[in-house]
Amino acid sequence: MNATAPSHHTVMRSQLGRARGLGSGHSGTEYWIVERVSAASLLPLSGWFVIQMFRLGGADYEDVTKWGGKPVNATLLAALVATSFYHAEAGLQVIVDDYVHGKATAPAKLLVRFGCGIFGLLGLVSVLKLALGRKG
Amino acid sequence: MVELRLPRNSTVGKGQFFPAPAGSKNVRTFKIYRWTPDDDSNPVMDTYEIDIDAIGPMVLDALIHIKNDVDPTLTFRRSCREGICGSCAMNIDGENTLACLKPIRDMKGDILINPLPHMPIVKDLVSNLDGAYAQLRSIEPWMKADSAPPPDGERRQSPEERAKLDGMWECILCFCCTTSCPSYWWNGDRYLGPATLLAAYRWIADSRDEHQGDRLDSLEDTFKLYACRTIMNCTQTCPKGLNPAKAIGRIKELQVERKL
Numbered sequence: 001m002n003a004t005a006p007s008h009h010t011v012m013r014s015q016l017g018r019a020r021g022l023g024s025g026h027s028g029t030e031y032w033i034v035e036r037v038s039a040a041s042l043l044p045l046s047g048w049f050v051i052q053m054f055r056l057g058g059a060d061y062e063d064v065t066k067w068g069g070k071p072v073n074a075t076l077l078a079a080l081v082a083t084s085f086y087h088a089e090a091g092l093q094v095i096v097d098d099y100v101h102g103k104a105t106a107p108a109k110l111l112v113r114f115g116c117g118i119f120g121l122l123g124l125v126s127v128l129k130l131a132l133g134r135k136g
Numbered sequence: 137m138v139e140l141r142l143p144r145n146s147t148v149g150k151g152q153f154f155p156a157p158a159g160s161k162n163v164r165t166f167k168i169y170r171w172t173p174d175d176d177s178n179p180v181m182d183t184y185e186i187d188i189d190a191i192g193p194m195v196l197d198a199l200i201h202i203k204n205d206v207d208p209t210l211t212f213r214r215s216c217r218e219g220i221c222g223s224c225a226m227n228i229d230g231e232n233t234l235a236c237l238k239p240i241r242d243m244k245g246d247i248l249i250n251p252l253p254h255m256p257i258v259k260d261l262v263s264n265l266d267g268a269y270a271q272l273r274s275i276e277p278w279m280k281a282d283s284a285p286p287p288d289g290e291r292r293q294s295p296e297e298r299a300k301l302d303g304m305w306e307c308i309l310c311f312c313c314t315t316s317c318p319s320y321w322w323n324g325d326r327y328l329g330p331a332t333l334l335a336a337y338r339w340i341a342d343s344r345d346e347h348q349g350d351r352l353d354s355l356e357d358t359f360k361l362y363a364c365r366t367i368m369n370c371t372q373t374c375p376k377g378l379n380p381a382k383a384i385g386r387i388k389e390l391q392v393e394r395k396l
Contacts, residue, residue: 015270021326028358029391097363098322 031090038087045080065130074131078124085120089113151180154206160187165246166198168210170260179257181248182207188240195247196224196235199261211260219375222310226251226261232312234375252315254324268311271328275336275354280347297343304338304383306376307331313370313380319363326359330370330380333361337383340390348390356391364388 011018052073056064067073092112100108142148151170156163163185171179184202191201196217203210213223217236224235227250229243240247255263285291314320314329328336333355340351355361361384370380 015266016273018325019267019270019274024354024357024360026353026356028362029356029388029395031358032362032388033392033395094365097358098319098365101322 034086035090038083038090041079041083042087045076045083048076049080068127068130069132071131074127077130078127081123081127082120085116085123089116089120092116145176145178147178149178149180151182154182154184154202156185156187160185160190162187162189164188164198164240166202167246167248168199168202168261169250170210171257172259182210193239193241194236195228195238195240195249198240198247199224199235199249211262213262220308222308225310225312225315225375227253232316232373232375234310234312237375252311254321255315263315265311267324268314268329268331271332272309272335275328275332275339275351277335277339279339279342279345280350281344282346291344293343300341300343301338303378304334304341307334307338307378308376309335310375312373312375316369316373318367318369319365323359323363326357327363328355328360330364330384333364333387334378334380334383337387340387349394352387352390352394355387361387361391 052067056067059067068077089112093109096105096108096112148169166184166186167181168184169179170182184198184206186198186201186206188198191197194217196214199210199212200214203212212226212235214236215221215223217224219234219237222234225232226235227233227248228235228238229248232252235249249261251257251261251263252265255265255268258264279291281291309331311329311331313334314331317330319327320329336351336355339345340348345351364381364384366381366385368381371378371382374380
């Protein structure tokens with residue numbers, strides 16, 4: 001008998017029923033893999049990006065657009081943006097899972113997905129504009 | 137939302153003081169969590185001064201001495217007093233452990249004794265583990281095999297197969313690990329917790345069990361298994377020196393292995 005339960009017993013479902021709950025969601029493994037793969041990918045991508053930014057230090061607009069127009073640079077930049085926002089989404093969702101409980105959980109998760117999605121997309125479009133938008 | 141402070145009815149107050157008898161030589165102070173469901177009052181920390189030269193070496197000896205000779209209202213679970221039953225699991229000096237295996241002399245200053253964290257309290261140091269026991273049952277911790285056993289004896293295992301169970305069969309189900317896990321505090325209604333996951337892997341790794349796939353299926357869930365954030369409190373606190381975090385890691389490895 002749970003001594004701390006309220007005297008009117010709002011929950012009388014058996015402990016086993018509660019433990020089994022809604023059963024397994026049969027998902028989570030791909031997510032777990034992607035979380036780790038994206039973290040590992042961000043190491044070299046971020047390193048490359050920092051080095052490139054130092055090399056471009058003081059460069060004018062023309063030089064930067066020329067740099068961004070090269071396919072290898074544009075591809076790596078797009079990969080960095082996509083991986084960063086995907087990883088951020090995964091991390092923020094973990095924070096929501098851990099700290100936001102009750103009715104706020106679902107809206108908070110949707111907000112995280114929407115926010116990371118839209119900003120990631122903005123980043124990708126910007127990379128494309130840099131890569132393809134050059135005149136001449 | 138996040139619980140930044142204790143609920144009002146859980147705030148711990150100051151309790152009674154029980155001084156050491158006159159003439160005591162080696163006095164240590166025990167501060168012990170007290171709460172009873174019999175009235176509406178908040179929990180308090182009672183203070184007991186104990187002459188540890190007059191009692192056995194372990195924290196459980198002090199508790200038994202208090203109950204027998206100082207304050208018979210103190211409530212705690214104990215049975216084997218040698219670290220095999222798991223009954224006297226509690227939080228001693230901030231660490232979940234077994235009172236019967238914790239030497240008093242290993243600790244400095246006042247000795248704080250609380251029930252296992254973040255579980256409903258039955259009384260004093262007795263926490264309610266019904267939910268954790270039900271979670272253990274939910275993973276069906278028994279051998280499931282469809283092949284008939286040999287007619288002339290038991291199901292056999294090679295020494296190598298048997299060795300895979302070492303580090304898991306020793307678990308005494310005291311739930312020190314589960315109740316030390318912040319992820320379990322946050323999502324204990326959906327996350328199974330380290331003790332139950334260790335038990336789950338004990339059966340997944342058993343060569344005689346024929347339901348590894350089903351077991352992995354039922355664990356593949358963003359909360360049941362993957363709410364483990366590899367905080368590692370479980371392994372650090374286990375009074376039997378086991379490594380539940382490693383068992384959880386192995387389950388994740390197997391989940392990945394069958395996906396890739």
